[in-house]
Amino acid sequence: MSTQESYVTEDGRTIGPTVMEMKNITLRFGGVKAITDISFDIREGEIRAIIGPNGAGKSSMLNVISGFYVPQEGEVWYKGKKRPPMKPYQVAEQGIARTFQNIALFEGMTVLDNVMTGRIRQMNAGLFSQAIWKGKAEQEEIENREFVEKIIDFLEIQHIRKTPVGRLPYGLKKRVELARALAAEPSILLLDEPMAGMNVEEKEDMSRFILDMNDEFGTTIALIEHDMGVVMDLSDRVVVMDYGKKIGDGTPDEVRSNQAVIDAYLGVSHD
Amino acid sequence: MPEQLVFAMEVFLNGLMAGVLYALVALGFVLIYKASGIFNFAQGVMALFAAMTLVGIQKGQVPFAHLINAMLGTHIHHFGWHIHSFIAILLTVGVMILLAWAVQKVVFKHLVGQEPIILFMATIGLAYFLEGFADLMWNSEIKKLDVCMTANACLPQGINIPIDEFTYGIFGYGFFIDNLDITATIVAIILVAALVIFSQYTKQGRAMRAVADDHQAALSVGISLNFIWVLVWSVAGFVALVAGIMWGAKSGVQFSLSLIALKALPVLMLGGFTSIPGAIVGGLIIGVGEKLFEFAIGPMVGGATENWFAYVLALIFLVFRPQGLFGEKIIERV
Numbered sequence: 001m002s003t004q005e006s007y008v009t010e011d012g013r014t015i016g017p018t019v020m021e022m023k024n025i026t027l028r029f030g031g032v033k034a035i036t037d038i039s040f041d042i043r044e045g046e047i048r049a050i051i052g053p054n055g056a057g058k059s060s061m062l063n064v065i066s067g068f069y070v071p072q073e074g075e076v077w078y079k080g081k082k083r084p085p086m087k088p089y090q091v092a093e094q095g096i097a098r099t100f101q102n103i104a105l106f107e108g109m110t111v112l113d114n115v116m117t118g119r120i121r122q123m124n125a126g127l128f129s130q131a132i133w134k135g136k137a138e139q140e141e142i143e144n145r146e147f148v149e150k151i152i153d154f155l156e157i158q159h160i161r162k163t164p165v166g167r168l169p170y171g172l173k174k175r176v177e178l179a180r181a182l183a184a185e186p187s188i189l190l191l192d193e194p195m196a197g198m199n200v201e202e203k204e205d206m207s208r209f210i211l212d213m214n215d216e217f218g219t220t221i222a223l224i225e226h227d228m229g230v231v232m233d234l235s236d237r238v239v240v241m242d243y244g245k246k247i248g249d250g251t252p253d254e255v256r257s258n259q260a261v262i263d264a265y266l267g268v269s270h271d
Numbered sequence: 272m273p274e275q276l277v278f279a280m281e282v283f284l285n286g287l288m289a290g291v292l293y294a295l296v297a298l299g300f301v302l303i304y305k306a307s308g309i310f311n312f313a314q315g316v317m318a319l320f321a322a323m324t325l326v327g328i329q330k331g332q333v334p335f336a337h338l339i340n341a342m343l344g345t346h347i348h349h350f351g352w353h354i355h356s357f358i359a360i361l362l363t364v365g366v367m368i369l370l371a372w373a374v375q376k377v378v379f380k381h382l383v384g385q386e387p388i389i390l391f392m393a394t395i396g397l398a399y400f401l402e403g404f405a406d407l408m409w410n411s412e413i414k415k416l417d418v419c420m421t422a423n424a425c426l427p428q429g430i431n432i433p434i435d436e437f438t439y440g441i442f443g444y445g446f447f448i449d450n451l452d453i454t455a456t457i458v459a460i461i462l463v464a465a466l467v468i469f470s471q472y473t474k475q476g477r478a479m480r481a482v483a484d485d486h487q488a489a490l491s492v493g494i495s496l497n498f499i500w501v502l503v504w505s506v507a508g509f510v511a512l513v514a515g516i517m518w519g520a521k522s523g524v525q526f527s528l529s530l531i532a533l534k535a536l537p538v539l540m541l542g543g544f545t546s547i548p549g550a551i552v553g554g555l556i557i558g559v560g561e562k563l564f565e566f567a568i569g570p571m572v573g574g575a576t577e578n579w580f581a582y583v584l585a586l587i588f589l590v591f592r593p594q595g596l597f598g599e600k601i602i603e604r605v
Contacts, residue, residue, distance in 0.1 A: 089490050089494055090493075092493030093493045097492070100487070100488070100491070104485050105488060106480065106484035106488060107485070108480070108484050109480060109481070109484060113480070117478070117481050117489075117492050117494075120492055120493050121493050180492065181491075184492065
């Protein structure tokens with residue numbers, strides 16, 4: 001069990017206390033168990049990876065955290081409180097942003113508008129004030145716009161600000177989706193296979209962005225990946241899943257030397 | 272200038288004005304279809320319901336008077352007051368928002384994720400329910416609709432004198448353009464401009480576009496689909512009210528008002544179900560097309576071409592350009 005005290009990593013980042021804890025989560029679809037009795041925690045400021053072979057239940061786990069699935073058993077604790085069953089938009093309102101494996105962007109809207117939707121939580125001017133476009137609404141739009149421009153600069157997508165997302169290539173779409181999630185200033189950022197389908201160069205870019213986000217904004221990141229190599233370089237701690245069960249949890253080095261993990265990845269003969 | 276050409280110009284202008292009214296109804300369809308994928312067959316009845324509610328509130332009618340009288344044996348029909356048009360319109364907007372909320376709560380909340388045809392059937396049911404409900408609430412007499420800001424400043428009706436005189440000076444023939452049509456055009460332009468500003472520059476507008484684009488992504492950034500759907504139905508209810516006022520002032524508030532929805536169908540096929548500019552341009556083309564066709568070809572085939580012209584035009588479009596002029600192109604990936 002990890003302690004609640006903050007510590008400083010080798011590269012000088014501060015890892016805070018636990019912000020989210022999953023306790024004995026079990027998720028079933030009909031008779032099929034997607035997740036069986038899994039517990040782990042996410043600490044403030046860390047990069048936490050969930051890895052495992054295809055079909056291990058990683059995406060299901062992410063969907064439980066972001067409210068798209070409601071587990072049959074177990075508890076989700078967030079910021080020291082037990083979270084009641086919630087709709088995905090309520091989870092988002094609590095400051096948990098996410099990206100999707102198959103990219104879910106607003107294809108008809110420009111990059112700028114897409115990223116602006118990430119700020120919805122920060123905009124609370126009344127409908128009337130917005131209708132006449134005065135006072136709080138105007139000021140709010142300007143402030144949020146400035147913040148969004150910062151994110152756009154940070155992720156190096158200035159040149160496509162006004163382009164409708166539908167016209168962009170895959171790699172850039174992934175980056176826009178990341179920008180939208182980051183624009184929400186999330187307490188936890190969930191990334192569902194951020195490198196899936198990318199070439200080596202794009203993977204390197206994405207890794208750099210993830211590390212920089214964590215470093216500069218102090219964003220807590222939980223990511224899913226099945227590419228072991230990438231994950232080991234990025235993350236502070238790793239949860240390993242196989243067939244819906246947790247088979248390992250710890251630092252990359254600990255996980256790498258875990259026999260169960262090696263078996264799951266390399267295959268082991270059951271004779 | 273030859274006389275026929277001058278007549279044709281007048282017909283053209285009148286066609287544009289009629290087209291604006293078609294576009295107003297079509298706009299309501301597009302808003303709901305874009306945001307929720309529901310083809311709202313009840314849009315026309317919503318216009319009727321809105322117009323009846325407006326007249327009822329203005330004249331101080333007691334809602335459900337027949338029902339109350341039948342049950343309690345009383346004879347009440349009116350509160351005996353008249354309410355200023357402006358306040359009555361605000362109250363009617365309130366009723367339309369309430370209706371939007373109820374429709375979402377009672378019907379569509381339970382049909383999330385169903386096939387489009389099921390949602391469509393639900394709106395047909397809604398149309399019949401609303402029609403009966405409107406009759407029960409405000410009785411089914413034909414009503415006259417006057418919208419007046421002061422005693423002398425009502426929605427103008429009748430021939431526009433300046434245009435008449437102006438065209439008489441140029442062509443030696445005065446055009447007959449109805450003042451009401453001109454007002455409707457101005458109102459429609461303001462309405463569309465307001466809708467565009469709302470959807471482009473406000474948080475809720477952006478959320479509305481987001482929901483129209485991708486439900487899952489909208490949820491993940493913290494947008495409540497339910498809230499947006501109520502909002503969209505409210506906006507569509509407001510558009511229905513404006514259409515109801517314009518059509519109601521033109522031809523009285525009566526059942527046939529709900530049939531303008533059928534005229535909006537060819538407009539949508541022309542303009543595309545997902546495009547607001549498409550609804551406007553489609554409305555104008557249908558309006559101008561049917562008036563000019565009646566003027567040029569009508570006499571040769573015995574007239575009354577306005578009844579079918581729009582549908583034939585829509586049919587031609589369905590064959591050659593099924594997505595409409597502005598609709599999203601349908602591409603099936605294999």
